[in-house]
Amino acid sequence: MNGYGASSRWSNFSHLYIERGANDYPLTRRIRERFAKARVVEIDDYKTVFARPRQRFQAQKESMKLILAVKKDRFLYEGSGNSQDFSFKAFHYNTLMSNCVYNCDYCYLQGMYPSANIVVFVNLEDYFTATREGIRDRSNPVQPFYLCVSYDTDLLAFESVVPYCRAWIEFAREEPDLLIEIRTKSAAYRAIRDLQPTDRAILAWTLSPEPVAARYEHGVPPLRRRLEAVRSAIDDGWPVRLCFDPVLAVPSWASLYGGLVDEVVRKIDPATVRDVTVGVFRLSKHHFQRMRRQRTDTPLLYGEFMQEDATVTYPAERREEMTAFMRRRLGDHFGEERIFAWT
Amino acid sequence: MPVFLAIALHAEARPAIERFRLKQDAAFDLPVFRRDEVWLTVTGTGSMKSAIATASLLSRVERDEDSVMFNLGIAGHTQKADEGPVTVGDRFLANKITEQSTGRSFFPDLLAKTPLAESVVTTVQQPLERADAGTVEPGLADMEAAGFYQAAATFLPPHRIGCVKVVSDHLETRRIDKHRAGELIAGALDDFDAAVAAYRSVRDGAPDVLTDADLQLVRDIRDRLRLTASRHRILTDLARSYKLHTASDLPDLTRFTHVSVKTRQEGDAQFERLRGILSVE
Ligand code: SF4
Numbered sequence: 001m002n003g004y005g006a007s008s009r010w011s012n013f014s015h016l017y018i019e020r021g022a023n024d025y026p027l028t029r030r031i032r033e034r035f036a037k038a039r040v041v042e043i044d045d046y047k048t049v050f051a052r053p054r055q056r057f058q059a060q061k062e063s064m065k066l067i068l069a070v071k072k073d074r075f076l077y078e079g080s081g082n083s084q085d086f087s088f089k090a091f092h093y094n095t096l097m098s099n100c101v102y103n104c105d106y107c108y109l110q111g112m113y114p115s116a117n118i119v120v121f122v123n124l125e126d127y128f129t130a131t132r133e134g135i136r137d138r139s140n141p142v143q144p145f146y147l148c149v150s151y152d153t154d155l156l157a158f159e160s161v162v163p164y165c166r167a168w169i170e171f172a173r174e175e176p177d178l179l180i181e182i183r184t185k186s187a188a189y190r191a192i193r194d195l196q197p198t199d200r201a202i203l204a205w206t207l208s209p210e211p212v213a214a215r216y217e218h219g220v221p222p223l224r225r226r227l228e229a230v231r232s233a234i235d236d237g238w239p240v241r242l243c244f245d246p247v248l249a250v251p252s253w254a255s256l257y258g259g260l261v262d263e264v265v266r267k268i269d270p271a272t273v274r275d276v277t278v279g280v281f282r283l284s285k286h287h288f289q290r291m292r293r294q295r296t297d298t299p300l301l302y303g304e305f306m307q308e309d310a311t312v313t314y315p316a317e318r319r320e321e322m323t324a325f326m327r328r329r330l331g332d333h334f335g336e337e338r339i340f341a342w343t
Numbered sequence: 344m345p346v347f348l349a350i351a352l353h354a355e356a357r358p359a360i361e362r363f364r365l366k367q368d369a370a371f372d373l374p375v376f377r378r379d380e381v382w383l384t385v386t387g388t389g390s391m392k393s394a395i396a397t398a399s400l401l402s403r404v405e406r407d408e409d410s411v412m413f414n415l416g417i418a419g420h421t422q423k424a425d426e427g428p429v430t431v432g433d434r435f436l437a438n439k440i441t442e443q444s445t446g447r448s449f450f451p452d453l454l455a456k457t458p459l460a461e462s463v464v465t466t467v468q469q470p471l472e473r474a475d476a477g478t479v480e481p482g483l484a485d486m487e488a489a490g491f492y493q494a495a496a497t498f499l500p501p502h503r504i505g506c507v508k509v510v511s512d513h514l515e516t517r518r519i520d521k522h523r524a525g526e527l528i529a530g531a532l533d534d535f536d537a538a539v540a541a542y543r544s545v546r547d548g549a550p551d552v553l554t555d556a557d558l559q560l561v562r563d564i565r566d567r568l569r570l571t572a573s574r575h576r577i578l579t580d581l582a583r584s585y586k587l588h589t590a591s592d593l594p595d596l597t598r599f600t601h602v603s604v605k606t607r608q609e610g611d612a613q614f615e616r617l618r619g620i621l622s623v624e
Contacts, residue, residue, distance in 0.1 A: 008456040008541045015438070015453055039461055041438050041450070042480070049450050054500040058548025063454045292580070297549035302584035304624050 010063045012101075015039045017049045017067040017117075025122040027162065028068050034161060035066070043067075050098070050115050057294055060116035061103050071095075071121040075130030079148070092134060093151035096121055096164050100154045102185060103218040105298040106246060109152060111287030118153075120162050128171055135177050144179040144200075156203075157186035165192050172200040183243065185217065187225035189232050197237040202274060204241035205230050207264060209256040212248060216300060223260070227267045234272045242268075244330070245279035245342070247322050248300060249314050254325055261329045270333040278326045279342035282313035319343075345404060346539060347412040348383040349397045349495075350528075351487050354521035355416050356385045358529035362536075373399060390442070390466050390490030397494035411503045411542045412495045415535060417511035417524050418464065418485035421476040424513040431513075434531040435462035435483060436538060437506035442489035443467045443479060449492045452502035455545045457538035464488045464508055473514040483508050505542055507535050552586045553579070557593055563600040564617070568610050578614070581621040588623040596620070 016038045022028050032040070043049055046069035079091030098119040099109055110116075121127075135145040149155060149168045159165050165182050169192065172180045183204040208216075210223045221229075234240050242264065247257055281300070283291070285307055292301050306315045313319055323343055330339050350356040356376070359365070365376035365383055373396050374385040382404055386396035393414065401412065422429045436459040441448045443465050453461070463482035465471075466489035471479065488506045495504045509531045511519045553561075561582055565575045582593055599617060604610045 008544055009454055010456045014456075017450070039438065039453075041463075043439075043450075044448065048448060052450065052452070052501050053496065055452065056500050056502065056547045059454060059500075059502060059545060060452070061548070065453075294548070296551035296553065296583055297587075299584070299587035302580060302587050 012064045013038060013066050014063065015041060015065045017041050017043050017046070017065060019043055019046055019067075019069045021070045022068045022122050025068075025070075027120070027122040027124070031066065031068060031120070031161060038066075045069075046119055050113075050117060050119055052114070055115045057110050057113070057116045058103075064099075064101070065117045067117055067119045068122055069119055070123045071126065075127045076134050076147075077151075091146050091148075093148040094127055094131075095152050096124075096127065096149060096155065097153040097158065097162065099152070101157050102154060102220045104220065105216040105218075105295070106248065106281060106300045108283050108287045108291070110294060111283065111290035112152070118158075124164070124167055131171070131178065132175070135175060138177075141177075144177050146179050146181070148181045148183065150181070150183045154184050154186060155182060156184035156188050156191065159186075159188055159191035163191075166195065169195055169198060169201045173198045175200070181241065183241075185220045185226065187221040187229040189229035193232065193236065197239075199239055202239045202241050203233050204243055204277075206243040206245060207260060208248075209260040211256060212250060216248070216298070223263070227264065230268055234268065239274040240272075241275050241277065242273055243277045244326055245277055246281035247278065247326055248281050249303070249318060249322065250300075253322065257322075257326060258329055261326075261333070265333045273334065273338070275338045275340060276330055276334050277340045277342075278323060278330065280314060280319050280322045282311050282342065285310050285312050288312040344409040344411075344543060345380045345382060345406060346543070347397075347400055347404070347410065348381070349386050349393060349400070349412065349414045349487075349491050350383060351386050351388050351393060351416050352521070352524065353385055354524045355528045356383060357525050358532060359383060359415065359535075362529075362532050371399075371403070375400060386487065386491075389486050390468070390488075392490070393487035394490035394494035397491050398497065401495065401498040406498065408547060409503075409543065410499060411505065411539065412499055413505045413507060413535075413539060413542075414488055414491040414495075415507050415528065415531075416485060416487060416509070417519060417527055418483040418508040419471060419512045419514045419516075420483055420510045421479060421481050422513060423473075424515070429510060429513075431510050432527055432530055433460070433510045434534055435460050435464075435508050435510075437462065437464040437483075437488055437492075437508065439463045439480075440488045440492050440506060441465045441480060442493075447489075449489065449496065450501065451492065451504050451506060452500070454502040455538070455541035457541045458534050459507065459538055462508070464506060466490065471514055476514055483510070484514065500547070502545060503542065505538060507531070507538060551583075553583055557582060557586075560593070560596060560600070564596065567600050567602060568604055568613050570610070570614065574614060578617060578621075581618060585621045585623055594620055 013035050046067045076092050138145045156165050172178050179200055181202045181204050185206045205226055295301055304315050305312050360376050363381050365378045368375045368377050376383045384396045384400045386393040420429050438461040439448055463480045465479040465484050467484050471484040509527045561579050
């Protein structure tokens, strides 16, 4: 037998798995053209590929495949207790894509999905229809229907392949009672820069101290580039949210995250930011356990944790200390009323 | 890192047995040939036989995380001879395996980059007639892949299972001469070998920070202190946490493999001592 060669892996998106029913959608055609050299495998249902038993998430992360599928139901989900709800009565999210091009050590998707392959649901119109119904039937008509569209993924990071941020911004522009949030760690703001800003779409950037980003957020643009994107979006007139989430209990966390706040306010005028979110590291118990089984190589998942109901997070004292620290440091610049914290 | 091979017929297996210099292992009821880390089972024809032999081999031989298993054999191709690019002797790696009898499809995970072209393989119960070529997805038709894959996938992750088929005919030939089958397989062995090597080179993400010796030490402590499964898990995670946070080796814990505990309270006390030593807060 041949000996061990150098690792020979396919590059990302070497293969497209396409549901038979997804073939005729414009996005499918676009993606096929974009990855013209990819090998195409026709499938009946995306779950037969995505949900295979015994897949290895991190092995797949180095050769992610694209799965194009038609979402059959559940175009809207109710928000979970691990997310800030910004005091909106109706907090919803949708899953336009499953998985993300980045690979953060602390990412809960490793514990949530059986595969690291990226599923793109191509039937955008069905999401729009469901969202219109959600807006119409919302429980509190005084507030807009608040919808996070970059959930369980990073939509802007993939905008050049799947132009969904653009589509949702245009959709929100037409829907007076809708407010969407597009959360990202990418610096790809230029992909939507030609669009007119609208108050109905919040662009939200997750920020981490550079040493944390460099060590634990694989593939993600450095802090400097994220801040440049934030700056451009604000200059163009977009409502921008800054997310300090997750705050991680890494060694010297106070100095790292304090330094991050200083860096942010040096580059961004706090008065121009819509609001700020803060949350210390937390995960559902189920995801945490599954992640630990797979990740025996990252300090972020080992150490002192406690379980509260179905959530795993740092012990209460540590968590309160970190949250209070961040609230104080951010409060100095942004004022308490614009800070939303998960506690 | 064992490599397992499942091949339907002796005629197809012979070139691989010769190439890898395998010897029959009489300890098995089914024909199994081996040398060092390579194991080959001759399964017989048909999906069910392939599944049985595959499962039997994988359940009897010690595997590790890096084990790979391949099915190698000849198959017919739905394209007519001279009406397309595929010719007898071409070899393909299956990217989709459909079981005709159930309509179910299976997908080996294609992480390793191999020199092989790819194809759909449909596993049929009877040799497919030319006239019925349109009843399956264009590509290869064989009699084992679906059974092989389902059995292998019970044991291995999908990127450690490969299925390589060599085109023997265009569904016109009712029987393939044994000698010819052997020749076709022999001609494909270089590519096959390269594909196996590529699969073996794929790692399942970063390795555990705990070495085999660390894990053995933790097991020895478990046995000595008579720890429950849950405490064993906690201790393993504490050891991991220690190494990950301090970026150094474990402290010397060998004394915990010598202590004797008689009561549960003594066991608890030793466990708390360990927890104190390994705590990094
Ligand atoms: S950017 Fe978000 S979704 Fe993507 S890997 Fe990181 S944590 Fe996960």
